Amino acid sequence: MAHHMSTALTEGPIGKRLIWFALPVLMGNVLQSLNGTINAIWVGNYLGESAFAATSNANNIMFFLLSLVFGLGMAATILIAQSVGAKDERQTKRVVGTSALFFIGIAIVITVLGLFLSPYILQGMHTPPDSLGYATSYLRIIFIGLPFMYGYNVLMMVMRGAGDAKTPFYFLLISTALDIALNPLLIFGLGPVPAFGIAGSAMAMVIAQFVSLSCLIAYLYMRKHFLRLTRAELHYVRFDPQIIGALVKKGLPMGVQMLIVSTSALAIINLVNSFGSVATAAFGAAMQLSSYIQMPAMAIGGAVSTVAAQNVGAGNWDRVHKTTIIGIMINFIMTGLLVGLIYLFNREALSLFLQEQEAIEIGMRINSITLWAFILFGVTFVVSGVVRATGAVMVPLLTTFLALWCVRIPLSYYLGAEYGLDAIWWSFPIGFSIGIVLSICYYVWGNWREAKMMESKSA
Structure with missing residues (x-):
């Protein structure tokens, strides 16, 4: 066949x-x-x-x-x-x-x-x-x-x-x-x-x-x-110069976006390290858990991007918009369930990675402040997945940079010095919320629908 x-x-x-x-x-x-x-x-x-x-x-x-x-x-x-x-x-x-x-x-x-x-x-x-x-x-x-x-x-x-x-x-x-x-x-x-x-x-x-x-x-x-x-x-x-041009022009911003995310994580770890090894261990364990929590959002973000891109190719714009709404709903359900599970078994989940009671207490504190925010983070993932499907890659890159390097990192360093560890954990929901607001504004009012993956050859 x-x-x-x-x-x-x-x-x-x-x-x-x-x-x-x-x-x-x-x-x-x-x-x-x-x-x-x-x-x-x-x-x-x-x-x-x-x-x-x-x-x-x-x-x-x-x-x-x-x-x-x-x-x-x-x-x-x-x-x-x-x-x-x-x-x-x-x-x-x-x-x-x-x-x-x-x-x-x-x-x-x-x-x-x-x-x-x-x-x-x-x-x-x-x-x-x-x-x-x-x-x-x-x-x-x-x-x-x-x-x-x-x-x-x-x-x-x-x-x-x-x-x-x-x-x-x-x-x-x-x-x-x-x-x-x-x-x-x-x-x-x-x-x-x-x-x-x-x-x-x-x-x-x-x-x-x-x-x-x-x-x-x-x-x-x-x-x-x-x-x-x-x-x-x-x-x-x-x-083929036209295709390589498209791959590099559209691909590099998406690669850089991943690097911005991973370097900002290093900047946060660097800050947490200054609070001593118990805090670092607790944060490490909480991050292990949150990496699994982010997976549904990432998978749906990828799925939404492919489904939207095929519909962009076919010119079905109403399906592109529906894909966004349904993608956000699925993310709320899947990520929400995972977050709920970890809240139920907060101590047990952290005990997989941590032995000391003190570290577990800090880990539970981190989870209670940051985990629910990953549901928000999923929305940004879905929205930027759809926007990307047309070939609009610069604005999602910019929003990630603003939310992480211009808001979250400075905030956590400044407030961390003032208010200690809790301030660092609060920088997660604050950073995610700003990311959401920026990406939804761009989705509603931005010109991403006009973006093209490839410069068309002049006849």
Whole structure:
């Protein structure tokens, strides 16, 4: 059975489409987080503190590299979704061919640079001397695996853009299962397999990514998926300046937006650190919980973006608006339920990460002030997801920057000095509320509907 271009997201009930699209994305995010947590347990408990410090330093670098490419991948997703919505198969293939080449090119350049620069990057990040040797070998292996990681992420985003979130999820299951199984095997060795220590943890990740990427590509060709490029279509694999222009112009702002969010988190951790280790531990535990709480909002934000982009491509503006409203409602229900659950089991949830009573008390305080605010944060996610679907990326970037770096960070530093820890926790709801007001104003009165992903070629 050959897959034809399906326009499932431009027809039928929106709510159902959104939920069915968001669920695999959500489960994929949860899987990847659990995977990270399980690997951290192996490394932390059996290889000791310095190995653990090594992986967390290397992982920070990886997050930075992935957020750069994340924006470009989002741009590719929206381009594909708009072309599929417009039923323009040629345009879809152009985007697939050019993105594939572009991302592989970037990945190879980064890999080569990374192999040389690994020790220097880690020294620049003040990695503890006793971890440096470990961290360097770990990071070098991650750099070797980067082309597979990029390839996998891009392919996943392209398929989601075409309206299929289920298939990438199944292959994510394969990669996670492999990663979890290979970690202890390659760290400790067994039978003919030597023990690689911390490098084994990185190898497990690379092998898992490589296998699932190969399987996914094989699957696309076996099923004759409409996204695959046949031999006759290889001319689409070229540096198409129009598409690369769109990817960079629209993708970089989205990548930078992720960096603004993650650097602002570092600024807050830096401030909390100044209040001593008990506060830091409590904050760390609360952040672990909130990272799971943000996942539904992020999944729905992604789903809304794809559904809206296909409808923009098809010119169904009433469906675009309905998508926003329904997306916000689903976010309220899903995030609200999670928040409610954690409030019920506040102490128990924190006890998973914390032993000291004092830290648990602070953690409960953090949760009571910040958690409900993540429901608000979800609204911003949905609204900017829809706005992004037309290609309007600068204003969401600006609102994020204003809410975090111009309001939340200065506020928490200034008030933290005045009123202590509680003030820092209050900066969360205040920052989120300002983000909401700004993004809704732009949604209602802004000119995002006129934005275009690509400059049209002059006839």
